[in-house]
Amino acid sequence: MLRKSFFEGKKVEELANALLGCELVHETEDGTTAGIIVETESYHQTDEASHSYNGKSKRTAVMFGPPGHAYIYFTYGMHYCFNIVAENEGVGAGVLIRALEPTSGIELMKKRRNQENIHNLCNGPAKLVQAMGISKADYGKPIFQGNLYVTEPKLKDIKIVFGPRIGISKAQQKPWRFWVENNPFVSGQRKA
DNA sequence: TGAGTGATTGACT
């Protein structure tokens, strides 16, 4: 498991890069699921597309807290997305986890998602939340301790590429989306 | 107090 210090002292873009190739693990009553992070996006309070841009709110309070905690938000009336809080306490920044390559608990993921195709289990921010069994009960939890955590990098020698973000209407041109090149589990198959 | 919007997905044409 990564230590708390891993999340400290990094810019949100640096953390988004550093998390690629690491494994996200969730231990639950139903079993353990895990997957390697292959796609991320960074959001900062100075970025008008970020939830933290307009200041602290009830919804985004965790983003302004200390780094290494889970920020989970609900959107479009039916979907949750999972972020890792970045930068120092008082700064509203976080890394959105957009896609995972499943490694453990794949049968459990299939059951949760009601989906047999492994490529459709975690290739989207709301999909991986469902597959991993993450819920708003995990909001604000530290991910350097407990049963929801991130490991040391598992993939070596990966090529990281970056480009415009997806699914937002502001500041799309900012190259703050990062992913592992040629990985079939990356979600970004929409218009770039 | 109420209308508009969205860091999405899945079903349907």
Place this chain on the structure above:
DNA sequence: GTCAATCACTCAT
């Protein structure tokens, strides 16, 4: 390719 589902939050009366 198009569109509905559905709620927390923001902004405008």
